[in-house]
Amino acid sequence: MESDGALPASTGAVPPPRVNRGPRFGLGVEGARSLGIATVSTVVVFGVIAWVIVNSAGWPEVQRYFFDGAIFRESLPKILSKFLVNIQLFLVAEVLILVFGLLLAVLRSLPGPVFFPLRLMATVYVDVFRALPGILVILMLGIGIPALEIEAIPKDEFFWAVVVLTLLYSAYVSEVFRAGIESVHPSQAAAARSLGLSQVQTMRHVVVPQAIRRVVPPLLNDFIGLQKDTVLVSYIGLVEIFRQTQILSAAKYNFTPYVATALVFLVVTIPLARLTDWLIERERRKGQGGAKVAAADSRRRSRGRI
Amino acid sequence: MPAALSIRGLWKSFGHLDVLRGIDLEVAEHEVIALIGASGSGKSTLLRCINLIEPIDAGQILIEGEEITARGVDVDRIRRRVGIVFQAFNLFPHMSVLDNVTLAPRKVLRRSRADAHARALTLLERFGLAEKARDYPDRLSGGQQQRVAIVRALAMEPDLLLLDEVTSALDPELVAEVLHVIRELAAGGMTMLIATHEMGFARDIASRVCFLDQGTILEQGPPARLFSEPREARTRQFLNRIIEAGRL
Numbered sequence: 001m002e003s004d005g006a007l008p009a010s011t012g013a014v015p016p017p018r019v020n021r022g023p024r025f026g027l028g029v030e031g032a033r034s035l036g037i038a039t040v041s042t043v044v045v046f047g048v049i050a051w052v053i054v055n056s057a058g059w060p061e062v063q064r065y066f067f068d069g070a071i072f073r074e075s076l077p078k079i080l081s082k083f084l085v086n087i088q089l090f091l092v093a094e095v096l097i098l099v100f101g102l103l104l105a106v107l108r109s110l111p112g113p114v115f116f117p118l119r120l121m122a123t124v125y126v127d128v129f130r131a132l133p134g135i136l137v138i139l140m141l142g143i144g145i146p147a148l149e150i151e152a153i154p155k156d157e158f159f160w161a162v163v164v165l166t167l168l169y170s171a172y173v174s175e176v177f178r179a180g181i182e183s184v185h186p187s188q189a190a191a192a193r194s195l196g197l198s199q200v201q202t203m204r205h206v207v208v209p210q211a212i213r214r215v216v217p218p219l220l221n222d223f224i225g226l227q228k229d230t231v232l233v234s235y236i237g238l239v240e241i242f243r244q245t246q247i248l249s250a251a252k253y254n255f256t257p258y259v260a261t262a263l264v265f266l267v268v269t270i271p272l273a274r275l276t277d278w279l280i281e282r283e284r285r286k287g288q289g290g291a292k293v294a295a296a297d298s299r300r301r302s303r304g305r306i
Numbered sequence: 307m308p309a310a311l312s313i314r315g316l317w318k319s320f321g322h323l324d325v326l327r328g329i330d331l332e333v334a335e336h337e338v339i340a341l342i343g344a345s346g347s348g349k350s351t352l353l354r355c356i357n358l359i360e361p362i363d364a365g366q367i368l369i370e371g372e373e374i375t376a377r378g379v380d381v382d383r384i385r386r387r388v389g390i391v392f393q394a395f396n397l398f399p400h401m402s403v404l405d406n407v408t409l410a411p412r413k414v415l416r417r418s419r420a421d422a423h424a425r426a427l428t429l430l431e432r433f434g435l436a437e438k439a440r441d442y443p444d445r446l447s448g449g450q451q452q453r454v455a456i457v458r459a460l461a462m463e464p465d466l467l468l469l470d471e472v473t474s475a476l477d478p479e480l481v482a483e484v485l486h487v488i489r490e491l492a493a494g495g496m497t498m499l500i501a502t503h504e505m506g507f508a509r510d511i512a513s514r515v516c517f518l519d520q521g522t523i524l525e526q527g528p529p530a531r532l533f534s535e536p537r538e539a540r541t542r543q544f545l546n547r548i549i550e551a552g553r554l
Contacts, residue, residue, distance in 0.1 A: 187392065187394060187396045188396060188398065190359055190392075190396070191392065191396035191397075191398070192398075192409075192410075193359070193382075193385065194357050194359060194385055194389075194390045195385065195386075195389075195409070195410035195414065195458070195459070195462060196382050196383070196385040196386035196410055196414040196462060197382070197409070197410060197413060197414060198382050201413050201414075205409060205413065206398055206409075209400050210398075210399065210400050213400065
């Protein structure tokens with residue numbers, strides 16, 4: 001511990017006032033005390049909740065149908081093996097969604113009357129697929145179209161799962177990209193055009209790279225949604241984690257496989273959500289820095305004018 | 307030989323607001339024109355029209371005899387010959403200084419990366435920015451950013467350079483380094499149109515000063531004459547206010 005007397009008197013420096021900064025780790029006696037209190041109260045509260053649940057009348061039933069250790073151990077490997085299907089689905093669809101979503105956003109952001117038909121097409125597409133419930137599109141396209149039995153159209157379930165997820169999510173993602181494109185100040189495009197870059201080159205080298213940097217956090221948010229929505233395509237007959245869980249649950253007449261699947265999603269999704277929060281926080285701090293610069297800039301400008 | 311720039315009867319309105327009301331101006335090669343006048347007199351709009359950032363409503367703009375405001379002119383080709391530097395720098399924040407300077411030469415002039423880099427480094431060196439080549443714009447002072455913006459415009463080797471109040475967004479102690487760069491360009495024979503509030507600078511550097519008032523060039527002449535014996539009452543009024551503000 002640093003004592004106030006340790007400062008040499010000759011410097012004339014005022015020792016920093018000791019302020020209670022609340023529960024921060026590694027910050028002296030106050031910090032340790034706060035941490036201790038937090039730990040004890042947490043243990044007590046959760047202990048009481050657990051005790052109440054375990055000792056309530058219906059608990060043995062709940063435990064038998066939801067938390068059966070033997071069934072859990074037996075079903076987890078099967079569930080995990082089918083989760084690989086979801087991961088493949090997610091990875092393939094994600095790449096397609098990013099490409100298609102960005103294309104839609106760029107089409108909608110092209111100025112001038114020549115591009116009106118392209119803007120209109122992109123707008124109608126986004127409106128339609130954002131308005132429809134996902135499950136409706138999944139059933140209509142994923143089951144309906146293969147059922148037509150047209151030679152040229154593939155019947156593979158994985159193919160249709162990717163198609164449907166891409167159609168649905170690219171509409172959302174294109175709106176995120178579009179917000180990013182519109183957030184880039186027009187003076188950036190003006191600077192690029194004034195150097196002789198064409199409309200397309202300006203988008204490609206100046207506007208879109210800045211837009212993408214800004215929309216990474218909201219994009220990750222959409223991908224958390226996509227990760228979870230990969231289970232919806234179980235309705236078109238693809239055996240992935242959710243269908244596998246249903247099969248196991250029905251066979252044992254027990255809900256423990258659902259709990260196992262829930263845990264799998266928690267383990268995968270929560271870190272991604274935390275990463276997103278962290279990125280948003282970082283972007284917010286940077287944004288404030290940017291706002292400060294802009295304010296100082298406008299002050300200088302008004303001073304410069306007569 | 308045709309003039310470097312000629313403007314004939316240029317009109318420009320934003321909605322009901324007539325910003326430029328019949329501008330006529332002839333600029334010879336190697337001339338440096340200072341555009342002075344109150345805010346809103348049309349200086350910036352005039353520069354933006356010459357760079358074809360703003361479409362004009364009537365009149366003609368010719369560069370070396372070619373009418374750039376004619377129908378069907380390749381806008382991108384004209385902009386290659388006319389550089390503009392903005393008040394707010396408008397550097398690309400996601401690119402290093404070197405990439406800011408080489409983007410247009412590489413993508414528009416189709417120069418190789420090595421060639422564009424070599425030329426950019428020569429220019430950066432000339433303006434004391436060589437060691438900043440790898441830095442990003444947010445690491446530079448305002449004065450350095452504006453010098454980079456000037457170098458970025460010069461990298462396209464324009465026939466004509468437009469400077470739009472390039473020192474107005476700078477802290478006072480950073481103004482000199484930017485003015486120094488412009489002086490050097492003028493000494494090198496660059497044809498320039500400079501919208502500015504720096505009257506002392508305009509007097510030193512300009513071969514001709516144009517006073518803009520309500521969208522017209524009310525008075526023009528050599529700086530020695532215009533600053534000491536302005537003919538128009540409004541020019542006198544404007545210059546008196548500048549002197550009162552201690553800026554001349």
